[in-house]
Amino acid sequence: MKFLLITESLGHNFESQLIEELKKQEVNPEILDLSKIKTFVPKKYDLIYARLMPYENYGLISYYLSKILEIKGSKFVDSPDKVFNYQNKLLCYELLKDKIPIVETELLLPNSKIKFENTKVVKPLFGLAGYCVDKISKNSPKLLTLYFKKKSTSYLTYPCLIQDFIDFEKLVRVMILNKNPIFALSTDKKNWKCCIYREVYQIPLNNKLKKYSKIAAKEMDLNIGAFDFFFKDGEYIFNEFNYVPDLPNINKILHYNFHKKVAKFFLNLAK
Numbered sequence: 001m002k003f004l005l006i007t008e009s010l011g012h013n014f015e016s017q018l019i020e021e022l023k024k025q026e027v028n029p030e031i032l033d034l035s036k037i038k039t040f041v042p043k044k045y046d047l048i049y050a051r052l053m054p055y056e057n058y059g060l061i062s063y064y065l066s067k068i069l070e071i072k073g074s075k076f077v078d079s080p081d082k083v084f085n086y087q088n089k090l091l092c093y094e095l096l097k098d099k100i101p102i103v104e105t106e107l108l109l110p111n112s113k114i115k116f117e118n119t120k121v122v123k124p125l126f127g128l129a130g131y132c133v134d135k136i137s138k139n140s141p142k143l144l145t146l147y148f149k150k151k152s153t154s155y156l157t158y159p160c161l162i163q164d165f166i167d168f169e170k171l172v173r174v175m176i177l178n179k180n181p182i183f184a185l186s187t188d189k190k191n192w193k194c195c196i197y198r199e200v201y202q203i204p205l206n207n208k209l210k211k212y213s214k215i216a217a218k219e220m221d222l223n224i225g226a227f228d229f230f231f232k233d234g235e236y237i238f239n240e241f242n243y244v245p246d247l248p249n250i251n252k253i254l255h256y257n258f259h260k261k262v263a264k265f266f267l268n269l270a271k
Contacts, residue, residue, distance in 0.1 A: 021263035034058035047270040119165040168230035181213035
């Protein structure tokens with residue numbers, strides 16, 4: 001089996017353990033480190049897991065390379081188009097806004113007239129752990145001008161979005177595999193920009209989380225990834241899609257080998 005992993009974050013715990021599990025299944029994965037892309041010659045693979053991150057240094061390069069490999073007949077764990085598009089928060093919002101509870105989102109342009117009835121959050125189309133995310137209220141409208149001056153220099157941070165501010169009680173992440181939710185994680189809230197990374201714990205995957213996650217996975221038509229929700233007043237509000245979450249200590253938290261489960265799914269997908 002010819003398996004290719006495309007990444008620019010090879011140090012991620014998730015990737016290193018996945019590679020280890022694939023080798024145990026007698027698959028020797030080829031690894032494309034995007035920082036060494038000059039030496040790569042595209043060819044056909046049985047399966048490609050392209051951990052595309054539009055906001056990183058090689059975002060567009062990895063996307064176009066994936067499209068070339070797709071044209072050559074390679075099969076992907078998930079469509080490069082869908083992976084790239086749905087990490088765009090505006091496109092994700094437009095896809096899901098009438099289907100599940102989701103943070104109200106609109107495009108923010110320099111001449112936009114924003115009504116600050118409530119506190120808002122401004123952020124780039126593509127996000128990375130709170131990078132370039134700011135909170136703005138009717139008492140600080142001039143911050144918008146400063147925000148644009150800082151953010152309008154790169155496709156990574158411009159255009160910008162403006163969203164309703166959700167003063168959530170908990171941040172929840174649901175992991176999907178084979179288009180189905182398989183577990184949920186949460187973390188203690190430290191501030192309004194906290195994220196799910198190291199200090200996490202498993203929580204029950206209740207019926208409401210299952211329902212919303214299944215709808216999102218079906219609409220996006222994706223096999224693997226993570227959905228982040230805000231929990232507030234008994235409701236789960238969809239925040240964003242994360243295709244490349246790193247999950248330190250996840251096997252210890254779950255009490256089973258999640259990476260082995262993913263490796264077996266990939267092998268079946270390649271058949």
